[in-house]
Amino acid sequence: MHRHVVQVIATAIAILAAGSAFAQDPPSREEMRATLAKKPDLRRAPAAVREQLAASNELIRREHLAYKVGYTSALDVPLEMLAATKIPRELPPDALKIAQAGAELARIDHERFEEVARLNPHLLDRLKFRLACNANAGSWDWRKVGKVTPVKAQICGTCWDFTAMGSYEASYAIRNNALVDTSEQYVLNCANAGSCSGGWWGPVYDFLVTHGTASETADPFTGNDAQACPANIATPYRATAWGFVNTADWTKAPSPSAIKQALCEHGPLATAVMADAQFQAYTGGIFSSNQAYSWINHGIVIVGWDDRKGAWLIRNSWGTNWGETGGYGSERGYMWIKYGSNNVGIATAWVDAARRFYVLPDRYRELLRERQIPVPPLPDPDPLIRQKLKVIKLPGH
Structure with a gap:
């Protein structure tokens, strides 16, 4: 022994x-x-x-x-330049105002969506929103229904940024039936959520609710965290709500059943993990570790699960010359990681992208004011998305 x-x-x-x-x-x-x-x-x-x-x-x-x-x-890259998610173990109450209101904001949004869908019965089929994700199923993979954008490569310690936007882009695809490539650079320079030396997704989601971000084309990623936030760039990509899966204690990983439920309800999730040297060299199989870690250092996106493997399917942001395909397609950059291994699941959070074919009701803005949250100017529905979805009627129109 x-x-x-x-x-x-x-x-x-x-x-x-x-x-x-x-x-x-x-x-x-x-x-x-x-x-x-x-x-x-x-x-x-x-x-x-x-x-x-x-x-x-x-x-x-x-x-x-x-x-x-x-x-x-x-x-070939120092681990600290790849894994730089830094989540404070304790946050002031003001830091979580939007997350704490997340469930109610999401409920208001969902009620408006149901109203629009009732007036436009064809809408659900065109959106393909009612997908077959079942939290009680043995497995699920959001890639197989076309709701996950391609794997990206961070070029500094911005895993937190790519995690936030990876989950957001998936939510946008689910809620608007369109794949988009959003600007991690705009978030890096404007959201006050971190730098190339680390950060986390909570402030990013706040920023997406109150401001929004640009497209990758408008502000491409350079990894320069010293430049000023650019002015006069359109920021059409916004969120309506976000929250932690473990609302009782976000510093602890939720149960697998709670994570599955959130995956089906909101889409791919941001989460944290402890990425070590073994993680850095992973090329396939079901990753697990007998090492006990006290905290986390890296952000990744959970896109599915497989109970036979007892593992989450995660998407990383280290490019396509790391990891495996996860059993679907040819793109690498994914990992199967055992439930609970390496503290995976700490700070698991969901985000709901704003739907672009209706305006939220006044009650949504009233709730933001009640919680002393900045109220964003709400854009008019996107005419191109409305035309694609053939939204004929809107509440109050």
């Missing part, structure tokens, strides 16, 4: 030592972009990578783990 413990400790030290070699000379933004886009060749791997993979494979063998590691592009 003593010998086994010593071996485990030695293996862990070897993995950490190998990983630390990448932090000697952090890459620039452009170098990181090129690194994550490049397909790694194990024959040309640095000695530190080879040592880390050898130690990782020994750990997997010894602990009978069910996943594989390999030379991913993420291994």
Whole structure:
């Protein structure tokens, strides 16, 4: 027993030592972009990578783990530049005003949607909103119904930003039946939610409710967190509500059943995890760890589950030369992670994108005022989306 413990400790030290070699000379933004886009060749791997993979494979063998590691592009980047979600364990009450009102804001929005759908019976079929997601089912994957946008690659410590916008884009696809590419750069420079050294999605969702963000075309991602928020850019991509899945204590992971229910009700979810050196080298299988961690360091998006695997399907933002396909399509960048492993599930949050074919009722704005939340100027319904969906009647019109 003593010998086994010593071996485990030695293996862990070897993995950490190998990983630390990448932090000697952090890459620039452009170098990181090129690194994550490049397909790694194990024959040309640095000695530190080879040592880390050898130690990782020994750990997997010894602990009978069910996943594989390999030379991913993420291994050529210091982990702290990839995993920089920083969520305070305690937040002032003012920081969560919109989240605390989230359920009521979402209810008002849903009632307006039902009213519009009643006046336009064909709408639900055109929106494909009533999808077959069932929280009691053995598995679900939002990609299979076309509601997940392509995997992206962060080029600095902005996993929190890509997590927020990844879940938002999926919600937009579900609620408007349109795939969009939103601007993480605009969020980085304007939302006051973090920097290239870290942040988290709560302030991003607040910003999407009160201001909105631009398209990727209007403000492409450069990873420059020092530039001013650009003026005179259209910000049509807004949210109506957001909230934590575990409303009793967001610092603890919700139960799997609660996460499944939220996935079906709201779509893909933002969540946190502890990404370690093993996570960084993941290439397939069901990831799990026997290591106990006290907190988290990385943001990812939960897009589905599989009870036979006992795992969540997550989408990462480290490009397509990391991870696996998750059993669907050819795009890599996904991981199966065991329920509860590496603290996955802490700060799990949902966001509801604003539907673009109706205006919310006055009660919505009144609730924002009651909670002392800035009231955004509400745009008119998008005529192109209304035409596509053939929305003929609107309440009060």
